[in-house]
Amino acid sequence: MQGGFVTKSAMRRGEEPQEFSGQRAGSGAAGGSVDASKKQSSKSFEPVDRTLACRFELKYHITESKALAVAQFVRQHIDVDRYCKLQRGGDYPIVSLYLDSEGLLLCKESLGGVKNRFKLRIRSYTDEPDYPCFFEIKRRLNTVIMKSRTRVMHSDIRNLVSGLPLPPQNYNVDMKTLNQFQLYMSNIRARPTILIRYMRQAFEGDLENRVRVTFDRELCYKVSHIPEVGLGGSGWQRNPFTVGGVILEVKFTGRYPLWLSRMVKYFELRARSISKYATSLRDSSLLRFCAPQLVG
Numbered sequence: 001m002q003g004g005f006v007t008k009s010a011m012r013r014g015e016e017p018q019e020f021s022g023q024r025a026g027s028g029a030a031g032g033s034v035d036a037s038k039k040q041s042s043k044s045f046e047p048v049d050r051t052l053a054c055r056f057e058l059k060y061h062i063t064e065s066k067a068l069a070v071a072q073f074v075r076q077h078i079d080v081d082r083y084c085k086l087q088r089g090g091d092y093p094i095v096s097l098y099l100d101s102e103g104l105l106l107c108k109e110s111l112g113g114v115k116n117r118f119k120l121r122i123r124s125y126t127d128e129p130d131y132p133c134f135f136e137i138k139r140r141l142n143t144v145i146m147k148s149r150t151r152v153m154h155s156d157i158r159n160l161v162s163g164l165p166l167p168p169q170n171y172n173v174d175m176k177t178l179n180q181f182q183l184y185m186s187n188i189r190a191r192p193t194i195l196i197r198y199m200r201q202a203f204e205g206d207l208e209n210r211v212r213v214t215f216d217r218e219l220c221y222k223v224s225h226i227p228e229v230g231l232g233g234s235g236w237q238r239n240p241f242t243v244g245g246v247i248l249e250v251k252f253t254g255r256y257p258l259w260l261s262r263m264v265k266y267f268e269l270r271a272r273s274i275s276k277y278a279t280s281l282r283d284s285s286l287l288r289f290c291a292p293q294l295v296g
Helices: 008-012 064-075 105-111 154-161 175-188 258-266 276-286
Strands: 054-063 092-100 116-124 132-141 144-153 191-204 211-223 245-252
Touching: 054 064, 064 191, 064 211, 064 245, 064 258, 092 105, 105 116, 105 276, 116 154, 116 175, 132 154, 132 175, 144 154, 144 175, 154 175, 191 276, 211 276
Parallel strands: none
Antiparallel strands: 054 144, 054 245, 092 116, 092 191, 116 132, 132 144, 191 211, 211 245
């Protein structure tokens, strides 16, 4: 699998795709590595911000063979994500640093199925220091997902996680989101907890009722308390949850489309609660890498 490229002019304008603004994946490690021979692409593109800020979200855990069949069905209704089209493998890398309290409050709320909860993460799509990463707050209010994000540069992560203000920048920053991120972080005394990495294949429709369907593979994690976000390096562990399987996510902003209903029925899909963050922390806890309090 490989990363993709983004033009510098697009990043200077502060643009990003729905889930992608990466240039190049870092070198991988055993346990779900990114293929170094495929991590570069000769094509570039200029992404735009298409984030589904408020949406409904359904998740499914399916086999690889079923994922291929579902993807063929989805192609009949919505297009391949424009950024995936530019990637030789048809997918792109995502890495997120999740923050949580020392007692892992946010993880425990996720595992416990608390209806109103949130996650704090710093997301990146590249190891290039000249490209931004994104501070994100993902909230669940019963069945509705609300996500807010703002771009910052990698060099500013350490100070921001320490609670310091962002100095004047020459790029657009959503200060309201950044201030709220730091407020949430302060309220629970959140700190860097774990890195999560995977490859994403995406499809998206352009109608008013926006629909986005994604397939996530090669899920792996690395316990880290360092305020840095990167795809490469050593110490990555494969999350057994996706070994031989795929995480299918369906996101929509309005009514549930009829064709999605037919897809769920035909492929006998069963929605379930899936948290890449919580399952990775649970696995690391079982392996005694961290969080012994999660082992019950």
